Amino acid sequence: MTNALLHPFSPPSMPERDFIDIVRGEGSLVYDAAGRDYVDGIANLWLCQIGHGRSEVIDAVTAQMRQIEAYNTFAPFTNGPAARVAEMIVERSPHPDGRVFLGCSGSEAVDTALKIARQFQQRRGQPDRQVIVRRTNGYHGTNFGGTSAQGIAPNREGWGDLVPHFIEVPHDDLEAAASVFAEHGDRIAAVLTEPVQGAGGVYPPVDGYLEGLRRLCDDNGALLILDEVICGFGRTGEWFGAQTFGVVPDLMTFAKGVTSGYQPLSGVILSRSVCDGFEEPGFLLRTGYTYSGHNASCAAGVANIQIIEDEGLVGRANHIGERLREGLTALEGDGLIESWRGMGGIYAAELGRDAISPRNTILEQGVIIRPMGTCLAICPPLVITDDEIGRIIDAMATALE
Template sequence: MNAATDPKHLSTAELQALDSAHFLHPFTDHKGLAAKGARVITHADGIYVWDSEGKQILDAMSGLWCVNAGYGRRELADAAHAQMLRLPFYNSFFNTTNEPAVRLAARLAELAPSVGGRTFQHVFFSSSGSESNDTNVRMVRRYWDLLGQPQRKVIISRHNAYHGSTMAGASLGGMGGMHAQGDLPIPNITHIQQPYFHELAEPGESKEAFGLRAARWLEAKILEVGPDKVAAFIAEPVQGAGGVIIPPDSYWPEIQRIVDQYGILLISDEVICAFGRLGHWFAYEKFGIRPDLVTFAKAVTSGYIPLGGVMVGDRVAQVLIEKGGEFNHGYTYSGHPVACAVALANLDLMAREDLPGRVKHDTGPYLAQRFTELKDHPLVGDAETCGFVAGLVLVKDKATGAHFPEDLAVGMVCRAHCFNNGLIMRAVGDRMIIAPPLTMDRAQVDEMMALIRQALDLTLAELQQRGIL
């Protein structure tokens, strides 16, 4: 009997050996991982996870931006169990449906606010944000075909955006490392610069002025491509995996003006931002924008089971329904009954505990207050929050804002100190970012901030010891 089939408890070393031998991880240097061994997470509760060595770690990333309701919620496990006993699976092809999918679609339509007269009464289900953004490409191009404008195929996105890792999702995203593998992006997808004030603002430029200038990069690209060829603009309200890039307040109103002027569709990718993360059920409400399609996933089930989808605005849905005939697109797990049942239980839980309201009125402002205090640290060039996401940038010289050389990977140095001292904080280059569970209270915010400051102090000490500072 080998270790994989041995019923006895496996040691950390045995699990790591099996992992290296068989498990290809996402976004991983597998040779490097095999040399040190993967961290084995065994259980979780509330805002904490534990590894196979018994170490408690505060998860300030909600798993991967998704465990909004926190770990250990028995009601979500019970919902999955009950639905598995009743109807574990049936497809949504061939003129069939199931009750959890129907109820969830109606619930999401009820939660999605009307902004500027635009409403969302229809939902297309998938299993992930990547699949959902692939769906957006199909829907957008089908919409323009049905309106007699098949030349409108180009979708504009932003550099450093993340919209998934499938061929279409990775193409929509603006991650250079992803585009370098797989001949990406696919045709008719192009990109503009991101609204990152700290990196791209001109000397003396105000945030308001920068926000307007950054938004007008979209208009310039539309004119370069040709307005009659542009189908849509896709963007995250706040860029997540790109480093928690929070646009200036002037940015989104100007983006809305531009898409309205040229008649192109607006896709709000809220895989990270929806379901309370920014203090609203959907982030487009916070920014006052009027999207035609809204991508969701992750927190709709608090990550307990895979589920994603697209909220389809009336402008698009009516054309697809009234003129489209059969829409030749879909997934085996579209409207999976167990996933939808868990999502319903999760949304009930979030509404009962008013997690979006807590972020908007209580813990979000408190996090902003505490996180801003990090600006006094010698390594921190800027620190900002939006709801329950936050990011800080590590700099070599606070006075000039000079960055560390890229090859030093200072963000990874800081991340290692975080993990080694009981905190999960993500590094995106030299930006350190968090997205904690929305269940976190003020005392836990204080605990997290103490761990962050400790990691910064240890990073500073290491850099000084190495003669970098």
């Protein structure tokens, strides 16, 4: 085996033979090349809501590819799956009269949302509004826009100059955000935030925080962008975090759970009032990707959303949350973890020490969860069984003992 593959967020010095080769998946289990099974406690990477190996999605994608694999959606072209998935997404969002821009990755969605926010401000005669307010611990992907929006400082370092005009605020401090608005309010294009911060350590918002950001944006002419790349499609117990936390953003990004990973798909939902800013006859939206509206990806999205709906997986986040909270509370009671945080179907167990070596011991017991600094993240498929949740908690207990 050669080392030709350079892995993302991995040490380039790690040889290919030391990686675990995942070859198959079924439900909440994945299997390596040696046939060993693992409970997928992180749903691939915060995304596989419907579980692995679902023939409904595989069949939908195959049927689409037999018709045509892909054709671009730049004017004058469109395709049925792209229009259909956009319709299904807005119907389930707080913006049933909004519109959806499609891409492939969360990073593309974030970059597009940032561009749309700035362009919206320009088009309404406010070209000086370029500032994007970001939060500490925020993770918004690794394109230049998303890298500039990162609140995880090491992810911003070493790449040279990033996109200018980002201001960081401490992640749950509304007063700090209010001070930034007091000082720079007429230059702020948008605030960018995850509903529950995910990759930065799983931090649900403190009570009133997102509503407070909404008010600050409203009072100062800024847009609120919710990055729903992890929270979207059922993770927080509603279709979107916006609904769970009762906040209506102007722009929402999504990716991951929209297809559960069966094909790459992402996008930005624009509220009706943002759309109004762009629908002037003669205006051309000069941004987009070859794969915006990719037929096979959109067919996967349609089939995946239908499964989430038919199987009631949105509500199931609360059920698996109850089981996980019980397990984590027991681990805390036994002194095996310092604390836990999270909600719906997304949690972090705080160890207070580096989490990589406990993660490796947990892996040896056939459970995949993700180390993030001093904590272990758990975010399983929404179809995970109680027994499989038990396997996650037992593996953690054994490893941490």
